Amino acid sequence: MSGTKEKVPQPKYRRVLLKLSGEALRNKPKGLSIDPEIVAGIARQVKAVHERGVEVALVVGGGNIFRGTTAAQRGLDRTSGDYMGMLATIINGLALQSGLEKAGLETRLQTAIEMRQIAEPFILRRALRHFEKKRVLIFAGGTGNPYFSTDTAAALRASEIGAEALLKATTKVDGVYSADPLAESGAVKYDELAYEEAIARSLKIMDGAAFALCREHRIPIIVFRFVADGGDSLLRVVMGERIGTLIHA
Numbered sequence: 001m002s003g004t005k006e007k008v009p010q011p012k013y014r015r016v017l018l019k020l021s022g023e024a025l026r027n028k029p030k031g032l033s034i035d036p037e038i039v040a041g042i043a044r045q046v047k048a049v050h051e052r053g054v055e056v057a058l059v060v061g062g063g064n065i066f067r068g069t070t071a072a073q074r075g076l077d078r079t080s081g082d083y084m085g086m087l088a089t090i091i092n093g094l095a096l097q098s099g100l101e102k103a104g105l106e107t108r109l110q111t112a113i114e115m116r117q118i119a120e121p122f123i124l125r126r127a128l129r130h131f132e133k134k135r136v137l138i139f140a141g142g143t144g145n146p147y148f149s150t151d152t153a154a155a156l157r158a159s160e161i162g163a164e165a166l167l168k169a170t171t172k173v174d175g176v177y178s179a180d181p182l183a184e185s186g187a188v189k190y191d192e193l194a195y196e197e198a199i200a201r202s203l204k205i206m207d208g209a210a211f212a213l214c215r216e217h218r219i220p221i222i223v224f225r226f227v228a229d230g231g232d233s234l235l236r237v238v239m240g241e242r243i244g245t246l247i248h249a
Contacts, residue, residue, distance in 0.1 A: 023061070
């Protein structure tokens with residue numbers, strides 16, 4: 001009888017940045033901008049990945065609370081609107097921090113806009129030290145500058161921390177399509193794309209600046225559907241299962 005132990009599957013990625021939209025926290029039927037049950041579901045999936053030894057950072061949008069671009073279209077000053085949107089991401093970051101810590105994870109919230117009473121300012125060396133201490137990081141406040149999306153902030157932070165993949169979670173579609181699959185029945189899903197193709201085709205899943213940053217630092221982007229309640233899509237992606245769309249060199 002063989003005494004060899006069965007090999008435990010190892011994660012494909014050891015350090016990832018998960019980009020969540022603000023909409024991922026919303027429960028429209030209940031009229032909640034932030035649903036604690038959804039936050040708890042996100043925390044459970046992050047914990048499952050963290051328990052595999054994967055270092056996880058999160059960037060969250062603020063669209064469930066406030067969108068600067070929408071406000072600008074209605075007459076609000078764009079710069080003010082963008083800063084208001086950044087503050088919305090910090091509110092969401094605090095909600096995620098609370099949910100993750102209730103799940104038993106040690107976390108740190110870092111913001112691009114200083115507000116020391118509730119979070120640390122983003123300092124790269126400190127962030128890397130938190131990884132060494134097995135903490136989950138949440139980056140909020142966007143880039144700290146107007147005119148940049150939270151997608152760009154996610155690509156920037158992924159580049160800075162040396163993430164092995166940027167995981168772009170969506171709530172409605174299961175990858176990148178040639179057109180909006182919810183509006184056009186003939187839309188074709190891409191299993192794989194090069195950065196150049198994604199930029200040339202003006203695919204709306206992320207903005208051009210985010211694609212360009214990931215291309216420069218050779219960080220693969222995986223776009224996948226994330227279901228907070230009872231799903232395991234995050235773990236499947238981290239373990240290397242091919243779901244969603246892979247965008248790479």
